[in-house]
Amino acid sequence: MIFFAGNNPIWAFAILRRPGTDRRAFPNITNAKVWHVCHFSFLAFLLQLLSVSAVRSQVQVPVGSGIVRLEATQQSKQGDRYVADGDVVVRYLDVRLRADHIEYDSRTYEVFAKGHVIFDYNTQHMEAPQGQYNLRSDQGAFLHVHGTINVARRPNPNILFSTNPISFQADEVDRVAEQTYVFKKTWLTICMPNRPLWKFYSARSTLRVNDKVVLVRANFRLLKVPLIYLPYASVPAGQRVRQSGFLLPEVGNNTVNGFVLGDSYYWAPRDWMDAEIGAQILSKRGWGQSFDLRAVPASNMNLGVTYYGVEDRGLPAGPNGTLIPEGGSQAHLLFTSNFRQGWRGLADLSYLSSLTFRLAFATTFTEATSSEEHSDIFVTNNFRGFSLNIAALNYQDFLNAQPETSIVLRSAPEVRFSTTDRAFGSRWPVYFGFDSAVGAVRRSDTLIDTQQFVERSEVAPHLTLPMRWGSWFGITSTAGFRAIDYNEQLINGVPVARGLVHTDGEFSFELRPPALERIWDRGKAKWKHVIEPRIVYNYVTGIQDFSRIIRFDEDDTITHTSEVESGITQRFFRKTGDGQAEEFLTWRVAAKYYFDPTFGGALATGQRNVFAALDSVTPFAFADEPRHWSPIVSNVKMNYSAQYDIQLETDFDPLPNRLSAYGLIGTVHPFRQSFLSLAQFRLNTDPILQPRQNQIRVTGGWGQMNRKGWNTATSLAYDTIQHSLQYEVVQASYNGSCCGISFEYRRLALGPLRNDNQFRAALLIANIGTFGTLRRQERVF
Template identity: 45%
Template sequence: MRPPMTAGPISRNSRFLNLSVEFCCSPGAASALPLNAPRKATAIRVVRRALNKYFISIPHAQGPASYPCRLASRITFIWKGQPTLCRDRRAAPLRRFTHPQFRQLHSAPPHATSSVHLPSNLCDPMLGYAPASLDRMLRVTRHFCARTLSAPRLRFFSAVLFAALGCQYGGSAQAQQVRAPAGKEAVAALEAKTQSRKGDITTADGEVDIHYADTRLRADHVEYNDKTQEAVATGHVQLDYRGEHLEAAEAHYNVSTGHGLFREVRGTFKVERQPNAEILLTENPLYFEARSVERFAGDLYLVHRAWITICDPSHPKWQFYAPDARIHVDRTVALINANFRLFRVPLIWLPYATAPAGRKVRESGFLIPDIGQSSRKGFILGDAFYLAPVPWLDATFGGQYMSRRGFQERGSFRAKPFENTSVEYTYFGVDDRGFLNPDGTRSPQGGEQQRLELQSLLPRGWRFVTDYNQLSSLTFRLAFADTFGEAVNSEVRSAVFFSNNFRGFSLNFAGLNDKSFLTLPVAATSTTPAIPATSVTLRNLPEARFGSVEQSPWRSVPLYFSFDSFVGAVHRSDMQIDTPLSVSREEFTPRVTVPVHFGPWFGVTASAAFRSTRYGDSLDSAGLVSGTAITSNTGEFTVELRPPAFERFFERAPNKDKPRRKYKHVIEPAVAYRYVTGLNHFADFIRFDSDATLTDTNEVEYGFTQRLYRKDGDNQPQELISWRFVQKHYFDPTFGGAIVNGQRNVFQALDSISPFAFAFGPRNWSPIVSDFKITPGGHYDLEQILQYDPQIQRLVTIGTLLKVKPYREFFATVAHFRLNDNPALSDLPARPPPQLPLFQQPLSNQIRALAGYGNETRKGFNFTGGVGYDFTNKTLQNQIVQVSYNGACCGLAVEYRRINLGQVRTENQFRVAFIVANIGTFGNLRHRDKIF
């Protein structure tokens, strides 16, 4: 800074101009400083050049900021119009003052003066910034060393000065502003109506506003220390940091470290949650009130005497109260000695509780206890522990005590250690005492089930998949399954395979296990012995398969080759057959295919295959395992005819609201002939899987498919309706002697057209199958399957599935299935075929219906009701009613469920759940399952 100027000698003809100018820094956002600095620096340079032109030198401060954002000025002009006496040149120089007494002691004229003042508060040095000040006595004289200040130049100078200070920095006298140093990367800016400074402490009053990086602190009164960067604020204190907002009566806060203490606090935290179809979510922030709050760096808050909710704070439906709580923003909320209150009424006491408060949050700890009552299980009390040690792994271990049955254990494990690898394991078991029988004995129904799922994509195209399922007994599943659909599933399938597909080839190493439960065990009585449960187990382990798709070695010749082969060990166990654990089996099947097209309208595809199979074991004439190997060599020939399709187009002209719409109706006929020979000893083969159901056949399949397409404007065509008619004619009604009269026969030639057994003796004709679908993809979908058996001359299968969604959130689903392929004497046609055998097959006639409005997480009223009825046995198998209401922050759900599984289980269930948004449910209705 240049040294202060002093007044020179005064002569009679001298005129004096006293100009006092002060520049002070104003608070502003630190981030805005670099953007405005060049423009404001230019303005300052203009003012300085104008002043220097008239012998006025304005030094400026060198502080952490290059240029002030705004200038608060104090300018005083003292114009002396009369000549004055000359002062001795040796007189002591005038000292520089910034206090008002300067004008009293050194500017008071000996006679009348004319003064013009622009009043302002003094801008004392504060916050480490040295203000730029100038109090000068400037001489304007005709001395040969001085310039003459003419009236026009004085007016020009005054205009420039006022324009720069008044227009460019207008309004600077409205509020005191100061910018404080706060390190290299951030600048603290303070703005208030009045300010004062004493040492390192700045005292500000009236709408105090402090900005520091992303932090904003407001209050009525603030004492700020520029060295420690601590602020003591009182009166309407408000702190804003990103999505965090605090309001307090007083605060002691460090704007640099983020640590602070607050009293009488109200706050909100914005919580972002990942969408979840099973949890009610809300956009409301997390709201809390507390006696005192201590904030730490890293968005951690220690809250004392806290009330926490996400409801409307003026009328909260639910709240958590805790003497001590820890809130980690965007992570978790931990409560100590907390209680949950509904409409301010305490309901649940929790010694320690945690809740998610972020988008992806998992926290280890005990879950909400499960308490309930059941007529079959008695009093129920249970809990579970959730473990999440690392982000890619979690586990749940829990149990329940059932006063009438025993103990129940549950467990689950999930992990994703790598991007393309996932593991999931679940376990459920019951140690059941059983109900007390009249004779004093008990019949326990306990057991266990478990499932392991593993998927992994390995390098070089390899893929490993495991789906392992284990069930101890069907009785256990019927007695303790949570839903009706799970209880009636009597099949347990497991698979493990390691595969790779490359250049049209496929290599697989697999292990398969399929267990089907057939009957339940029957307890012994005084007159009858006990009958054990029956099941069928089929196992292929280990097994290796290698094959290829159809490939042509020549581009110009339509000749394609492919093959399938496998080698492995198989096993079967049922009531009549129990093979060794490993029965060897090998097969090799080469195939050649020739497609021929006669113009664009007709195509023929012929294929021939040779199949060679060897089994290490077989059945003897009595149907028992003999231990003798058996080999079959079969030849297969297939011809598919594709006649030309018939098409017709329809068009609807466009109008104002609808675009042009086109329709296309297509009729596609198809004929296929298949011939298989070489299986002369079908009865000797053990049925390990579908590969062992191949028989001799000489058949033709014919039918047609009708399709209706719709196209709107330039969109892709959409299939609206499809209707398929198909039937088979068997030239060999006994399938090479494989048919057995009076029993269900399941062959590849039969189940390829219908999944239901229909051959109980020799057959020349299969049922006529009609598959009708309407799939507009909008308000409704319909599918109906009909099977007409020409041998007994009636419909044997009727299956209907209807889905409708006519209005907004309303939906309904109806499924009806009827199977009647068991003719009684009264049902036989007047002239039955001579080869019609009498047979018995279980009948089935069931209906399922489900209707509702809304869904589990929809705001407002939601309803779902369903029923399952068996017309054959006249039994209401399943019934469910769910009613819920979801508000902005919570909801209530009530469910009634009835399960009727005969003598094993008949149960009525009532469940209630209070739903807390973003957290979960309180009650015994954890997952509101539907019928199907």
């Protein structure tokens, strides 16, 4: 038999005999046994009636593609409406709704909840005193809500990253779709909700889970203090961190530009393209403009464009306070692409209006001290050992800012065709190769100004004969000639439109004696020392008119020479366990001996000379008089472990018997997050060759840009000859779980054109971006 208490079935067991059934069919059942069974069932029924309020009841109702499960301490049914009280739980698919009191309409699928309402759906969690929800449409509304929503995020090295969920509190929350919420009078943050460091307050906002949050009439508050009013804002809330909209404004101050206020608009129309356009107000100078574009329209194609310019009123100068503008602009375009049939193209274009502009408005020491601009366009195709290149090249080197002078070298258009060394026959180990070029060139400087297009053609074939004796000794000989035809030449230092044919014969051989090596064991590691000697002889003859050749590129600096270069390279290897052998120390020493100290009369005494025979051994000029020996070049590289790295380059000039050039770069990571870098560059040559220099640069710090906790770094550049601190920067930041703050002091002292102090600060908002004047690309770490 079955009893019901409310909607709860209560099962009791009894044995009933169907009328007309012979009792003998149950021979083992007596009247006493039947009476005992009935008595037991009746007692069980009374006990369940007494305890029915303490047992949770369950109801399962089919809905669409799932079943609604309703659990409660007490429940009843009135037609299509279920009423439940006491720790009520409603489950449907991935939705779980809990409350003290719930009413469910099985006809409309509407759920009304009241009292400690808790809504959970996957990573979405809300709590409210009351709310309603439709199980079929996934729509609902909740009042006086607080909760959290976890979203999937992709780490971005450009911003502070946090895995904290989005925490919110709102007067009303409407769930309009499975992944869309509309908040009214709300605040949002990813900080800990009990003590948030920052919040976004908004009259109305829309959250699309794993996409973005749209804020309307919002303001950003730091420590409950309103900082920024945003009539409309869009914040990333998913793996796609790029969203179109206005960025956080830039606010700052420095001693030269004054108060700085700027903002930018970020546009991301496609996954493969984004752009940023911005403007700045400089209270003491004028206003600036900036533009950045990035595009990857195909897997083998990239495009990048940057622009920065300033409309400058100028700073007062002179006794009358005359304003001297220093404005200008700079731009850079980089385009690379692979085309069909093996063609590859590149366009790397740079533009700088003036060196004065760069010195006045560059934000970093490296940028401010860069005076060269390169622009290159070319397409190339390498096929079956041949190489075809079509190019347009332009080089500009700014020599002085006031008065502004520069050197311009241009080669446009130009076609080059060459081949790798090819076997001349099957019987003899002779290889043939050539280089050829034809195009138009131009040079413009303070002394020489050629025509816009000077025709130049060149051909240089050569034969190579490699010979080896065993596996340990070899000589490689190369012989060829070079012919260059110009339609303009120098006569008494003045360009004249008159043809000139420059020819020479070239011969070289390279001798590589057998390398010496030794292997030994020490501890658990194996060590290896290798000594590699090298001797190269070069001979160039036939050049009688070097003074009439206009120097456009390195091919025009070839002079008569007879020289031998000798050098020794020592390598040290270490191998531990089953790992690969690693080269931790390399030391190369080399020098040249010139049999002809005047280079066929091309060397001019008492002035700086730069030839191919001279700058192939060291990049620093050293010849202002005839000489047989070049400086002795030493280059040491050591990388003993991941914590230490050092490189030392020295040039010892035997003629004046002094160390003419010295360069040291060392990096050390002594422990944990600390780092220290030291660099010194010293030129101790005759001022005729180049000005003497001795600069020291130091960079050190603790931590990384997006590391949690305290991070600090400092960098400086000191000129020991001028006794001047040219550059100094100190940065400190603290990053928490949801935000960070950075401070910076920066000083640039670059002579009369630039001497200013800058104070910068930035607020790093996790997963969103940076608010302030300290940009990522200008950080020390």
